[in-house]
Amino acid sequence: MTAIESTFKKRAQAAVANKTLKAAIERTASTAEKKRAIAIAELPDFSNMRSCAKRIKDHVIANLDHYLETFERNAVASGAKVHWARTAEEASHIAVDICKMAKAKRVTRSKSMLGEEIGLPHALELAGIECVETDLAEHIVQLAGERPSHIVWPAMHKSREEIFSLFKSKHEKPPVSEEIADLVLSARRDLRQKFLTADVGISGANFLIADTGAVCVVTNEGNAELTTTPPKVHIVTAGIEKLVPSIEHAFVLLRLLVRSATGADITQYTTFHCGPKRPNDADGPEEFHIILVDNGRTQMLADGMEEMLRCIRCGACMNHCVVYRQVGGHAYGGTYPGPMGAVLTPVFDGLKQSRDLPHACTLNGRCAEVCPVGIPLPTLLRQLRSRSWRSGYEPWLTKANVSVWAQFAKRPKLYHAVSKIASKVIRLFQKNGRIRWMPLAGNWTRHRDLPAPASRSFMQLQRSRHKENGS
Amino acid sequence: MSLARKQIMGNISVALAHREKADEHSIDQEAVKLLTSFEPELPGLSIADVVEAFYTRTSGPKVGASITRISSMEELIDTVAGVLSEKGLVNKIALQPDRALVDLDWGQSGFQLGKEVDDGVVVGIARWGIAETGSLVFHSASDMPVLFNFLPSFHIVAVRASTIVPYLESYANAANIAGDPTPRNVCLVTGASGTTDIEGVLVTGAHGPRELHIILIDDTNQIVGTYDEN
């Protein structure tokens, strides 16, 4: 067993035992689930809209080189500077270098999962540059010294009481009560001055618009524009899969993104940034940098995982995942949790280290059902499982169990004979059809009863039915 | 060309080696086709008239703005005064430096025009309105500072009925037809700033304006967008 594997199990176990965490996850995820259902039901034809979104993404991925070149050409023409990064380290390095060139002391950052993925907050800290997270949830997570637990609601694991005591100890003018409005006000007060005094603003991108070279960012709080407008320098970090041909294509995806994420029809602020401040503009950054990040994406393209490149980071798959809702985001141990994280983390951290994630799935298919770009997440997870098996990453005990089972499965007569005996033995432990304890089943019966096997198996029933029918 | 760029592009062409590489023109055509096949699936607009649909949408629960309708620009000053007094606010505002607003005689009506945008009241004018989402569209320029949409506590926005279009896509189209230069910054504002980051509860005034009031100017004799009920 690898070290990470045992810590994943430990993390998951600790999370399951944590009742407050469970309540916090349930509160936000179930609201998101309900709101999404209403928003999707209001659409004339979700499945058609989804297949259109899927086709747009597939078209871009199939012509990725063309769209990257077009985007770069148009972005450069608008006055932007385009940088390319093969790895997370390279991307962070480029961003930190730009900050250093600008002699930045303070940097504001609006929420971007890619920024987390490339370890940008940490890289800035190492360089001695103050990095202020401006999204409310990211601000909470930063003050608490934690990591985001959800890609849309990074602080969903925290209660208002916890946030109150956090703000009380960290804000200059602390909140007056535990009322959520007071907490929001306290963060607004704390961050306003920081917005206006930052040297560099860093954002992610929801879409890169190829035919204009613009970058689209959506928020509900308005923190992205406050992050990127006042400072002299705006840096965008974006994965190369974020491209769309035009603003019209972005609108198609935007409709699905917002409905799938929060159940709203559009975010309060949807902004397209195109290059630096122009000569007559009233405000805006003097420098506009775009860092295009690969970090495993071309590898996914080569490895038959290109469907994952359609992901628009809406978070619906985790809101609808039975495993995520039990263990929460932190248990996954990577930047991205839930079903999409279970596919992505093995790409970023290596399958050997994270082979447990593709297994942390019941394959119930809910994620694929709700995914607005039709990513077959269970299929991708199964692919990773078999890759892990073929690469010999599975622990010896699993391998031994499976090969023993295979010996039986290949011999139906033997299989039925043995299972008949086994079910008889198991039934010895039953009481009123339930089993409360049984040797070797402690891990199961500690938390719940095991239903006793039926006295006759399905095959036996079938056989006797056939006899009765005389066939 | 940077080494990183070369390698990324190299990886892509290796990974996509199986495909038949199309020329630029056919890629563009395919991209356009993706949109036309989608057209009938736009979300329904419940009201046949685009301006009515915009009005219903912005004043409804999804956008949560307040809205007043007036019949001409001349009524704007009095309307703003009315909105402010209803909120118990004094007539101290910052004006978006757009000619249509600046040329009005605010001083005459006892307004104090200031430069203080931070946490104050801003009166602005949107370039376009979108009925589908109830969005106001702003194009950054010398007369449209981006921060005017984000720094105030109370945001009052005028929008002309003639600039209201049915769908998100129709905005892109209308801006094209009207010959709007591609601005550095396009911002779609839909309601006041809000957050659900703490316990999933919606609170407005997260970082940007706490409230949005829209003043719809009915100049509909020159409608830009066309609209079919769907």
Ligand code: SF4
């Ligand atoms: S995999 Fe699909 S559902 Fe999950 S975040 Fe990505 S787009 Fe959303």
